[in-house]
Amino acid sequence: xxxxxxxxxxxxxxxxxxxxxxxxxxxxxxxxxxxxxxxxxxxxxxxxxxxxxxxxxxxxxxxxxxxxxxxxxxxxxxxxxxxxxxxxxxxxxxxxxxxxxxxxxxxxxxxxxxxxxxxxxxxxxxxxxxxxxxxxxxxxxxxxxxxxxxxxxxxxxxxxxxxxxxxxxxxxxxxxxxxxxxxx
Numbered sequence: 001x002x003x004x005x006x007x008x009x010x011x012x013x014x015x016x017x018x019x020x021x022x023x024x025x026x027x028x029x030x031x032x033x034x035x036x037x038x039x040x041x042x043x044x045x046x047x048x049x050x051x052x053x054x055x056x057x058x059x060x061x062x063x064x065x066x067x068x069x070x071x072x073x074x075x076x077x078x079x080x081x082x083x084x085x086x087x088x089x090x091x092x093x094x095x096x097x098x099x100x101x102x103x104x105x106x107x108x109x110x111x112x113x114x115x116x117x118x119x120x121x122x123x124x125x126x127x128x129x130x131x132x133x134x135x136x137x138x139x140x141x142x143x144x145x146x147x148x149x150x151x152x153x154x155x156x157x158x159x160x161x162x163x164x165x166x167x168x169x170x171x172x173x174x175x176x177x178x179x180x181x182x183x184x
Contacts, residue, residue, distance in 0.1 A: 005017070005174055006178060008148075008152075008181070008183035008184065009152065009155055009183060012161075012163060012164060013151060013155070013164045013166065014163065015165075015168070015174055015177065015178060016165055016166065016167050016168070017168050017169070017171050017174050019045075019167075019169065020042060020045075020046075020128075021045050021083055022084065023084060023085065023165060023167060024084040025085050025125035025126055025163070025165060026086050026118075026121075026122075026123040026124050026126065027077070027080070027086065027089050027125075027126045027127075028046070028080070028083065028085040028087075028126070028127045029091060029114050029126065029127065029128045029129065030042060030043055030046045030088050030090045030091070031043060031091065031093055031129050031130075031131045031132065031136075032090040032091060032092055033092060034069030035062070035069055036058035036062055036066070036070055036076070037062070038055065038058075041135060042129045046083070046088055050080060050081035050083045051081040051082040052081070053078075053082075054079060054080075054081040054088055057079055058078060058090065061076050061078070070090065070092050071092065072094050072095075072099075072106050073091070073092070073093075073094070073106040073109030073113065074091065074109070074113055075089050075090065075091040075113040075114045075117050076089070077090070078090065085127070087121060089114045089126070091110040091111075091113060091114050091131065093106070093110050093131040093132030093138065094106040094107055094132055095132070095137065096132065096137040096138045096139065097137065104146050107132055107138060107146045107150075108146050108147075108149070110131050111146075111150035111154070112150050112153075112154055114128070115151070115154045115158070115161065119158060119161065122160070123161060124160070124162045124163070125161070125162060125163040125164075126163070126165070127164075127167050128147070128151075128167065129168075130143060130147070130168060130173060131143070133173070140173060140176045141176060142180075144176060144177040144179070144180035144181050144182075145181070145182050147166075148177075148183050149182050151164055151166075152183055
């Protein structure tokens with residue numbers, strides 16, 4: 001599935017290279033767009049492989065709680081559909097350059113709110129992609145520092161979530177993350 005890289009926080013955080021849709025964890029996180037109805041990259045792959053049940057639940061969320069789309073930094077949960085994961089937690093990262101004063105705060109909120117929902121649903125293992133660093137253009141070094149601090153801060157107060165996987169599709173992205181992470 002993936003090549004193992006260093007672990008952090010007493011092996012609760014693992015850095016891996018591979019396809020997040022194949023991970024057999026309680027929940028995977030989707031780097032969604034605000035429509036929640038699919039897109040490119042990780043979002044498109046999750047919807048395509050997960051099947052129509054994920055789309056139907058996202059559509060229901062849009063019709064009920066988020067008719068104008070999911071706000072940046074917020075998170076919602078759906079079934080995992082045909083994925084190995086039981087749940088998908090959808091979060092919308094910031095588009096780099098649109099809100100410079102709040103970008104770091106909004107990116108950190110993606111991780112924090114995803115982990116909060118995970119705790120509410122008794123998730124024991126969760127896999128994250130690198131939120132906002134693809135089409136949304138967030139610089140990978142800054143995203144590495146922000147995401148690792150947010151995860152570290154959450155896990156210092158939570159003992160329920162046993163494993164957080166940070167899954168990178170490209171080895172070069174994992175190398176950048178490892179260089180700029182702030183777990184240590």
